[in-house]
Amino acid sequence: MLFTSYEFLFFLAVLVILYYHTPPEKQWIMLLAASLGFYASFGPVYLCYIGTTILTVWFCGIQLEKNLVHQKVVLEEQKGAGSREEKKNYKLRQKAIRSRMQALCIVFNLGILAVVKYANFFIANVNGALSLFGQSEGLSFVSIAMPLGISFYTLQAIGYLVDVGRGTVQAEKNLFKFALFVSFFPQVIQGPISRFGDLSKTLYEGHPYDPQTVAFGLERILWGFFKKLVIADRLMPLVTGIISDAGAYQGAYAAVAMLVYTVELYADFTGGIDISIGVAEALGVQVQENFLRPYFSTSLKEYWRRWHISMCSWFRDYVFYPVSTSKGMQSFAKFLRKRFGPNLGKRLPVYVSSCVVWFATGIWHGARWNFIVWGWLHFAILMISEECEPLYERFHARFGLIDRKGYHFFMMARTFLLVCVLNLFDCYVNVADTLSVLASIFAVHNWGLLLDGSFEWFGLGLSDFVVAFLGVGLMLFVSIQQEKEWVRDQVARWPFAARACVWSGLFLIVLIFGAYGIGYDSAQFIYNRF
Template sequence: MLFTSYSFIGFIGIVFLLYYTLPRSWQWPLLLAASYVFYFIASPSYLIFIGATTVSAYVVSLRLDALKEEQDAYIKANKGTLTREEKKAYKASVKARQWKWLLLCLLFNLGILAVLKYTNFVIANFNGILSAFGSGGQISFVDLVLPMGISFYTFQTMGYIIDVYRGTSRAEKNLFRLALFVSFFPQLVQGPISRYHDLARSLYERHDFNTKTVSYGLYRILWGYFKKAVVADRILTAVNTIIQDPDTYQGGFVFVGMMFYALELYADFTGGIDITIGIAETMGITVTENFQRPYLSKNIKEYWNRWHITMGTWFTDYIFYPISVCKPMLRLSRFSRARFGDIIGKRVPVYLSSFAVWFTTGIWHGASWNFIVWGLMNFVVIMISQECEPLYQKFHNKFDVKENKWYGFIEIIRTIFLMSSLRMFDCYRDVPLTFRMFGNMFTHFRLRDLNAEAFLGLGLTGADYVLLFVCLILLVSVSLIQEKKGSVRDLIYAAPELCRYAVFFLLILAVVIFGAYGIGFDQSQFIYNQF
């Protein structure tokens, strides 16, 4: 059930009506039932996998909690008799037992993800190696199901179990409530990757119908549909035309394709998240924000603090920090400082942890070298930018341009170009072709190729381009207002009532009339559904 399908719109309509008409105590069980129905419609077999993840997380989290309670009770009971060392040793032994349970749960769930998502990737690489060594033998690919949203719900659940292990979240005692946290349907397919302590409270508590909350949710949903249906699915035709025919579309059109894809991805992913957050909001549930106007970032680091925020914080909290402070890393750090001095020594743990994060980020996005190289290119750019920090500092000391509006604008444009060029790895079929097309963009750039006739050959009409241009201005304007004045919805809500209705009216008409859906359009699934 695509978010943009009539059946999904009907589905959320029914869930919404039931949510506010049934007794309040039925609200979260209704959401659980809806989530499982949603998943069942996608494929009944998916339920086995999400069920296994839920039950394993439930059992292990209870065990972790029980061990913690056991520890607290033991220490309390023997408060007077235990020495500090004995207490420490006891705690360490409990932590070790908890660690074993955590490891078991992580291996089980990440193992499922790895097997389902990466088996064929491993086989393809193995076959490549065999061919390289002249072996005629090849391993056959295996036909595996890849449950919808498995990367998202697995990471969300593993985040929960690690939080319970760390003691930052208590274990959920009710299996069904935990099942809802894992499977909450609006965010099941493309995130955000919520934390238990952020989502749980509003997910399980009872909500009365509130016109403001519902209106805010509806605005957000409509804005999401506008981005997805009017912008992303319209420009998709041109993007596909360019990237699927690299022999024809070279030079300037590689650049056009790169920028079009940047717009498509932004409208697609942020649109999807708007729909997700909006649906939750109409039911009084607060889902963590995943974007903060990423294309207004002035550098790549800031960009990653604004783009897919929940994924970034997940990797930081559960990969970067644990690797940075783990014992082997501390030993390595000490060794490097002693051997290579402070300058290099202090960088070793940061570099290695960052490398691990970006490698994982890449492969999390998809089982292909394109994504891995994309992740590692991000790593390279961020590290270079970090190393160049003293140079920037010198520049800024000499030229007082930091507060200059135009300099800020140039920084934003630079970041957009940089991130868009890295995103080319999403587009072209393999890594060598991506590098080749990146080079081709400069070596074959001819302005005269970018004529009206050539643009019309991309599958869009003149009217489509005009519409996209208007939409682009609208997207930028909304982002700038958000950046300077905060929530646009607050502004709308503060306006006269007629204006509030007018915004609803215009958004609905814009989506219905200008949306690229139905016969004649290749309505695509959300790009991030594939991850």
């Protein structure tokens, strides 16, 4: 049941009606039933995977909290008795128990993810290594269907567990409420990756019917449909066609695919997130924002503060911080400080931790070397940018560039192009193809195809480009407006007739110009496959 399917719209309509006719204290039960039903629609067997994660993480969370409470009680009881050293040792022992429990649960759940997502990648690499040593027969590939959204809900559940272990949130005692947190249907397939502390504030409480909230939610859904159906899915055949044959479509084709894919990816992913947030909002649940107009970023660092925010912050909080503050890293930093001075001792551990994070981010996106290289390229660019920061500052100060609009625009364009290049790794199946295609942009001089009319557009005609171009224009206009204030809030202050025209107009645009139905290859959201 894709978000853009008729079945989903019907499901949502029925759910909204039933939800607001349910007593507020029982609404979360309705959401749980809907979430499990939604998830089961992709295949009832997938419920086993998500069910296992729910049960293990919930149980571990309860045990972690029990341990924390027990520790507190024991320490309370020992107030005045026992030495400080004894208490410290006791605390350390308890912390070690909690860490072991937590690690076991995390390894188990990451193990599920690893098996379903990375087993064949691992086997392919082992076979590759064996063939280097002349072994022609390798391991057989396994056939395991990957449950949709496993990368998302696993991270969300692990985040919860770590938070409980850190004592930043209380463990959810009710298994079913916890099941709802992990499986909440608007976000289970492609995020955002919510934090328990944020989502639980509105997920479990009752929501009386508020026309304004429902209307806002529906407006957000409509905007998501616009981005997905009018822009992303209309452009998709061109990108799919070009990347289908890395050897044949090079040079100008690669450049066009690179630019168009970056637009398509944005429209697709942010469109999907708009639908997710809108659906949750229509049900009264607040889900965190996942994008802040990332293509307006002036650096790659800023871009990653604005793109897929929930994933980035997850890797920061649950990978970067634990790695960079781990005992091993502390010892490494100490060693470096002693040997090479405080400067390197401070920076190198951060870079090593970043390298780990970008490896994790890359492989999280997909079981391909392409994604690993993509992650490490990000790391390399970010590290070089960081090292060159003082140079940039001097350069900007000397020429007084930083406040100039033109230079600001140049930095935005530069970052956008950089992102376009990096996104190529997302398109092709292997590193060699990606690098060959990338090199062809400079080496293959077939730009004349664009002018002499022999460029293959994969079924897209001029009218398709006019629609996509106008769609992107509208998306850009809204993004510029949103830098000041949410367009939806601006429109909400307009007179009723104007509001009605805007939203009905958008509805009709999606209805007429959306690339859906027979004749279109209705695409799954790109991030669903991660």
